[in-house]
Amino acid sequence: MADIKENTRVFSILCLLILPLGLLAQDFDSVEITTHHVKDNIYYLEGSGGNIGLIIGKDGVLIVDNQFAPLTNKIEAAITDLTKLPVTFVVNSHFHYxxxxxxxxxxxxxxxxxxxxxxxRRMESTQVLAGGYTQNRYEEAGLPKITFFDAMRFYFNDEPIELIYSGPGHTDGDAQVYFLESNVIHTGDMFVRYVLPFVDQNNGGSLDGMIEATDSLASVINDETVIIPGHGQLSSRGDLLDYRDMLVTIRGNLSRAKVQGLSPSEMLETEPADGFAPADASTNAWLLRAYDEYR
Ligand SMILES: [Zn+2]
Structure with a gap:
């Protein structure tokens, strides 16, 4: 079982890196939803796609993200195991499907x-993501009814829950969801635990923005904060800072190549992500997109 799960995980990661968010004929029947307790009445669900944050209590259920449509029944079943109350709010950390x-x-x-x-706004019409995947527009029922610009706060299940906008980074519409009382934050894909984070330059994302956003998040949270990343295992502020440092180092290498006037292929020969990611096709595609930001 562990091998199958590991393969699924590697498969998901490959999808994200090579065919950013490419929906290959994925077998959702075999996906299992695993419930992890985080702290107090906060959980996260793991299946296929982004981690689902979850808070339960007397007011009902608020979830952060919801993975793939074919998994909805399984996700609802996992929630029903925790509480019989309905899902009142679904927060989208960003628009990626x-x-x-x-x-x-x-x-x-x-x-x-x-x-x-x-x-x-991205969900209202069809979008082509960096890397080429086309995400179709959503039907009315799937569009957010409530939106925010700079910040928003819920008071739900005795927990102040802050939606933070750290500027464009992964996309131009990312929300981080901070459960203030419990000191737990769901970062969406601004912070992930696979090696090179997907940056959707086609939809307002940028490496610079991601670095700025991680800086600002690190200043908002503290060493006791539990981080639910967009993908991957629970993490700490130290992990977030390591990730930020990786991005800063790679950006420095790209800037140096730029100053030296290197062509994209010459830039790749300098292996700007050496020590962080293997020098393979997906790393190269990532570096080329990032290098393009500095033209
Ligand atoms: Zn994403």
């Missing part, structure tokens, strides 16, 4: 979908 493909299902079931305003 491996986090929001279930929107239409949850919207039809009566949940209010909440996102940054730019994320809703």
């Amino acid at each position: 491996d986090h929001t493909d279930g929107n239409e299902n949850f919207g039809r079931a009566g949940a209010y979908i909440v996102s940054h305003d730019n994320a809703r």
